[in-house]
Amino acid sequence: MKKLSYVILCFSAVLLSSSVFAKDAVNASDPEITQVTSQGDSVPPYAVSEQLVVEGEKLYKRRCGGCHSLDNNRIGPRHRGVYGRKAGAVVDFRYSKALRNLDVIWTDQTLNEWLVNPTAFARGTSMGFRLKKAEERNAIIEYLKSLSSAPDSSANAQ
Amino acid sequence: MSNNSMILSSRRAFLGATGKTLSATALAMVVGSNIKTADAADASQDIQILNAAIALEHEGIAAYQIAATSGLLDPAVVDIGVTFQGHHKGHRDILVKAVETLGGKPAEEKSLGAYAKDLKASTLKNQADVLRLALDLERGAANAYLGLIPSLGPDYHQVAAQMAGDEAFHAAILANALGQPIPKAALMFG
Known part of the structure; x- marks a missing residue:
């Protein structure tokens, strides 16, 4: 009996700790990036690899184009400006509850885990x-x- | 062994056995309820994904409707488009039934005007433009189905693969109509 209780207790502890760690992983993005809000056209673009961007554009069309566009909501929300934005934040798109409640900023890490x-x-x-x-x-x-x-450095400094 | 010690011993044995029985029952109840919760969560997750697929099919049906009534297509091309649209309607019906069987509410279609705006139909100027749009949508749909199979419950793997096959068939016909070369590399989709 004792042994069984101990096993159940250990199992529960492992489950609990793994869910806590999973939550930490989601929220582990750079705290500076999590402060990003809507940016205007005057702020600079992110530094990117041109070669990867060219490849990414082709792949985006093939892999994501069935459901997404850059400027129009379709099966999924529009994507222009998604990097650095909070999840579930396109105001005129009807998200699932899961996305509405997701406390995540889209970064390299979170987008990668998501995909x-x-x-x-x-x-x-x-x-x-x-x-x-x-x-x-x-x-x-x-x-x-x-x-x-990119995040406006002067805005972040305030 | 005295009478007292015999009573204590049998009580311990009884409590031990009862405890084991209760523990096993409690554990079974906990596990059973967890399985039920997991089943419900899985069904709910499947409903979400299947509804996204329904939305995809609604859009495909609308795209062929917009194309067929655009006045930009030869009559023979319209016929092919209408046949493809019929396949998408077949997909939609199967998916709607699946969502309803799981206890969900199927995704509703938007207005034709909304789809026309989403797909930038006003930018289509000739038959080739229409075919390119249809090809992009069909390729995208084939990839979408193949990419979502691992997230779906096993009951829906085969039907999703069948739908991906239909979309790939459409894409091949459209690519051929546009004179696009046959891809050299294997594994063209997914």
């Missing part, structure tokens, strides 16, 4: 599409980054 397995990243999301190849994820993220504005 590896969106339903593990945000259980209950409508997006089931997984992008298996790391090099494809990197290129697409770089492309999306090229279409977003």
Whole structure:
């Protein structure tokens, strides 16, 4: 009896700690980046690799173009400016509850984790599409980054 | 062994056995309820993904409707487009049934005007423009289905793969109509 209780206790502890660690991983983005708010056209673009951006544009069309566009909401929300933005923040798109409640800023790390397995990243999301190849994820993220504005350093300093 | 010690010993044995029985029952209840919760969560997750697929099919149906009534296509091309649209309607119906079977509410279609805006239909000037749009959508849909299979419950793997096959078939016809070369590398989708 004691042994069984001990096993159940240990199992619960492992489950609890793994869920806490998972939450930490989601919130582990750079604190400066998490302060990013809507940026205007006057702020500079992110530094990107031109070669990756070219590759990413082609891949974006093939891998994401079934459901997404840059400037119009379709099956999924529009993507221009998504990098550095909070998840679930396109005001005129109807998100799943999972995305509305997701406290994440889209960065290299979070976008990568999302594209590896969106339903593990945000259980209950409508997006089931997984992008298996790391090099494809990197290129697409770089492309999306090229279409977003970098945090305004003067705004961050205030 | 005295009577007292015999009573204590049998009580311990009884409590031990009862405890084991209760623990096993409690554990089974906990596990059972967890399985039920997991099943419900899995169904709910499947509904979300299947509804996204329904939205994809709604858009495909609308795209072919916009194309067929654009006045930009030869009659023979319209016929092919209408046939492809029929496939998408077939997909939609299967997906709607699946969502309803899981206890969900199927995604509703938007207005034709909304789809025309989303797809920038006003920029289409000739038949080749229409075919390119259709090809992009079909390629995207084939990739979308292949990419979402691992996230879906196993009951829906085969039907999603079948739909990906249909979209790939459409894409091949459209690419051929546009005179695009046959891809050299294998694994063209997914």
